[in-house]
Amino acid sequence: MGAQSQQPCLGVIACGGAMPITVCEAAAAQGRRVHVVGFSGLADPRIEAFSHDWVRIGQLGGLLAALKNAGCVDLVIIGTMRRPNIWKSGLDLGFFRHLPTIISMTRTGGDDSLLSRIVRFFEGQGFHVRGAHEIAPSLVAPSGPLGGVSPEEGAREDTARGLELLAALAPFDVGQSAVVARGHVLAVEAAEGTDAMLRRCAELRQWGGRKRGGVLVKAPKLGQEMRVDMPVIGPRTVELAAAAGLAGIAVASGKVMIVEQAEMIALADRHGLFVIGADAAADL
């Protein structure tokens, strides 16, 4: 066995967006061998700068073979996903071989448990699933303010209240985010997602006629599968928060991913919104 094959190879399953590229670049910068398997029609063509294969979403057999042929052990699954049209996804024999497992994975439970089962599936195939942030820590929010706007006193109190609320909701597998304005909880996210919650706040503001204020607070749920399902904010979050008349966004530092970070910060500065990585309610 040569030195090359003994070097642990990082497998990256690349879904959409720029985050898979960031992970590959971070791994390469650390001197790690990396092999990307991109979903065709979804992954950024820039993965071709690295050792790579393309598969269709239904080619589970091809995906596993590509990762094993490259000698991958550690595995990162990263990027944006959309619900695939299963009949147009290029199902291969490997898919049908794992079909019983896939069916038992999708039949019961909410999103969390489905994603946990995806992790367990790949671990069962001999891979060690890692969080993208373990390879590329720059993907997650640091502690402290991002961008040029600092939260005012009331915003810090709203953030603390929001974090306390999310902690109280933790046992119920709900509440990845909430909006708090001047001590009042305006909205709590459940199955509708953060974007829909922010749109609702924009409507509330329209009817209430209140002036700008309030904080979007976002943190992972208790037991959330952080390796494949970390909470995410990005430019669209800032746009929606601005439209809702909020003063800023506070996320749990180290536990929330930021997509298109530079663009998001520029947008927040332009809107006069603060974005802050909060360590815990007590640290604000």
Place this chain on the structure above:
Amino acid sequence: MGAQSQQPCLGVIACGGAMPITVCEAAAAQGRRVHVVGFSGLADPRIEAFSHDWVRIGQLGGLLAALKNAGCVDLVIIGTMRRPNIWKSGLDLGFFRHLPTIISMTRTGGDDSLLSRIVRFFEGQGFHVRGAHEIAPSLVAPSGPLGGVSPEEGAREDTARGLELLAALAPFDVGQSAVVARGHVLAVEAAEGTDAMLRRCAELRQWGGRKRGGVLVKAPKLGQEMRVDMPVIGPRTVELAAAAGLAGIAVASGKVMIVEQAEMIALADRHGLFVIGADAAADL
């Protein structure tokens, strides 16, 4: 002083809908003297079956005088309210005399504290504000099922989970209701109100394609001013719950008001929805 004037007179400030009539009828059935002051354009004309006065919403002086002239001490404020157009509401001298108090009442705080201040205002004028349900207990949900549909086993678990969730949210002055389906919290109500939350669940169902199931759970918030701001369900709640594909509605018994109860129960039976007054999570 004659016997008539010694009998304690119940004052009823009648806003919209049938509930003020129910309160007057219950008081009369108990042999109590009752005097209704109805807001013109808002209160049901059937209040004229009782000793009554009509005032416009801005005639605060006239309202107080009418109640005092009738010798009212106990006071019930009941019925549906809409945001008045203050300039078309017939403001009288009494309104302007109390304007400093009114301004201090409306300038700060959320809905709860505004309604608490309305209670304090009338108490400051020498009245004892009572809950409508103290006079007419039939207005609130009893314990056990209303109508012909009984909750299935899963629905009882969802109800218990919903009640636990609302209890956990209590310290945050939020969460008068939530929707739980098969153990998953689909929606949590904050400032948008129960109706908007149910409409959101209908949309979620549309996209998720799930079959009928889930429970709307509703209970008062901690410290909610139960004399003037009890949670309410009615026929529209049943219509929206049915449109959201829910299996039923569970409310905290004795703590949630039902408007148009007969109509609501008939509607629930027609849709196959259960409606239950739940005593506590442990009792289900």
